[in-house]
Amino acid sequence: MAVTVRLPTVLRPHANGQSQIAAEGSTVSEAVSWLVGEFPGIAPNLLAEDGSLHRFVNVYVNDEDVRYLSQMDTALSDGDELSILPAVAGG
Amino acid sequence: MAVYRSVDELIGGTPTLDVSQLSPNPSVALYAKLEGQNPTGSVKDRVALAMLDRAEAEGRLAPGSVIIEPSSGNTGIALAMLGQRRGYRVKIVLPGNVTAERRQMLEIFGAEIIASPAEQGSNGAVRLALELAEANPDWTMLYQYGNEANPEVHYRTTGPEIVADIPTITHFVAGLGTSGTLLGVGRYLKEHAPAVQVWAVEPPAGEQVEGLRSLDDGYVPPIFERWGGVDLLDRKMIVRPRESIEATRMLATEGVFSGISGGAALAGARKAADRIDEGVIVFVVSDHGWKYLSVGAWTDDLDAAADHAANVIYF
Numbered sequence: 001m002a003v004t005v006r007l008p009t010v011l012r013p014h015a016n017g018q019s020q021i022a023a024e025g026s027t028v029s030e031a032v033s034w035l036v037g038e039f040p041g042i043a044p045n046l047l048a049e050d051g052s053l054h055r056f057v058n059v060y061v062n063d064e065d066v067r068y069l070s071q072m073d074t075a076l077s078d079g080d081e082l083s084i085l086p087a088v089a090g091g
Numbered sequence: 092m093a094v095y096r097s098v099d100e101l102i103g104g105t106p107t108l109d110v111s112q113l114s115p116n117p118s119v120a121l122y123a124k125l126e127g128q129n130p131t132g133s134v135k136d137r138v139a140l141a142m143l144d145r146a147e148a149e150g151r152l153a154p155g156s157v158i159i160e161p162s163s164g165n166t167g168i169a170l171a172m173l174g175q176r177r178g179y180r181v182k183i184v185l186p187g188n189v190t191a192e193r194r195q196m197l198e199i200f201g202a203e204i205i206a207s208p209a210e211q212g213s214n215g216a217v218r219l220a221l222e223l224a225e226a227n228p229d230w231t232m233l234y235q236y237g238n239e240a241n242p243e244v245h246y247r248t249t250g251p252e253i254v255a256d257i258p259t260i261t262h263f264v265a266g267l268g269t270s271g272t273l274l275g276v277g278r279y280l281k282e283h284a285p286a287v288q289v290w291a292v293e294p295p296a297g298e299q300v301e302g303l304r305s306l307d308d309g310y311v312p313p314i315f316e317r318w319g320g321v322d323l324l325d326r327k328m329i330v331r332p333r334e335s336i337e338a339t340r341m342l343a344t345e346g347v348f349s350g351i352s353g354g355a356a357l358a359g360a361r362k363a364a365d366r367i368d369e370g371v372i373v374f375v376v377s378d379h380g381w382k383y384l385s386v387g388a389w390t391d392d393l394d395a396a397a398d399h400a401a402n403v404i405y406f
């Protein structure tokens with residue numbers, strides 16, 4: 001599947017300054033692996049040592065947080081947008 | 092009309108309005124719980140009162156005490172109003188990019204404002220407040236993000252009010268800030284009406300928070316982890332400023348003058364309504380619209396209002 005990944009400001013330096021990247025994958029996990037393969041500097045920011053999502057990172061597929069979908073196994077369709085954002089407080 | 096002896100007694104017990112006119116699905120009813128009806132105009136009056144009462148009971152406050160708290164506005168305003176009446180000096184760490192009205196309301200209630208860097212959003216306010224509290228051990232930080240009284244007051248009051256008023260509820264939708272509302276109401280619902288789905292909406296914070304040095308600067312409130320937030324929520328979604336403003340304007344057509352996060356909650360409720368055959372959705376209008384007049388939320392052209400809103404913190 002061809003998907004778009006939107007990167008937060010802090011990760012852009014690890015991806016040649018790009019804010020949006022055309023990526024490949026049929027699950028979130030595959031798209032993240034693809035991304036980390038292209039831009040290895042992103043990996044330590046995004047993933048914990050066991051390969052799960054870092055707790056201060058939220059990943060959204062079309063604006064839905066994947067932690068409440070099927071997490072890294074969440075399926076992707078062509079044209080989906082994957083957004084990576086730091087967890088932020090309100091209040 | 093009842094007569095009350097103290098403004099404290101005016102907190103909570105908020106009304107719920109049937110706004111099913113705004114439902115995209117005729118078989119789904121929509122109800123708005125109007126937290127803007129609280130004395131300082133937001134849901135945070137409940138939280139501030141509960142945190143003050145608890146700190147006093149624990150002996151953490153005495154007349155003349157200094158209270159320091161990070162807040163994007165509403166908790167600060169509520170603490171300032173209630174704290175001043177009890178003889179405390181209230182200092183609020185406030186990100187630079189909140190609306191002018193929030194700053195003015197803090198001043199009305201006598202709070203001292205300590206500005207934190209706009210580009211670090213609420214996370215930056217939390218970080219600075221924690222540093223200041225550590226450097227000034229005689230100050231008291233109630234710390235809404237880590238204070239059990241925050242989710243607890245929603246478990247004890249907001250949740251039961253919702254189930255008593257709308258016993259047929261199938262979905263609950265609210266904004267996620269400290270997570271207190273969703274944790275407290277969510278836990279109450281899971282215990283008393285376990286079939287109810289709990290949906291969180293949040294703003295696309297990344298666009299307001301550009302100043303983080305790494306993703307490790309992200310912040311998950313301690314209460315969210317302690318109350319098992321990941322398991323209490325069934326869904327969490329971003330609602331973008333344009334959609335939030337559109338929905339805030341829809342609420343006005345029903346006579347509800349809401350803040351932008353209430354619009355985001357309505358937008359989330361409408362998405363839920365689209366995805367189900369029938370149901371009864373209750374969403375939270377967390378604050379009144381007064382504090383958002385300066386971003387042109389109702390009066391500017393929609394694109395301009397959405398651009399303005401993208402640059403201010405409204406949760």
Ligand SMILES: Cc1ncc(COP(=O)(O)O)c(C=O)c1O
Pocket residue numbers: 090091133135165166266267268269270271272273350352353377378405406
């Ligand atoms: C306007 C507004 N909406 C929503 C929220 C989120 O509420 P909670 O902190 O209970 O998650 C807040 C929190 O400050 C708020 O001020």
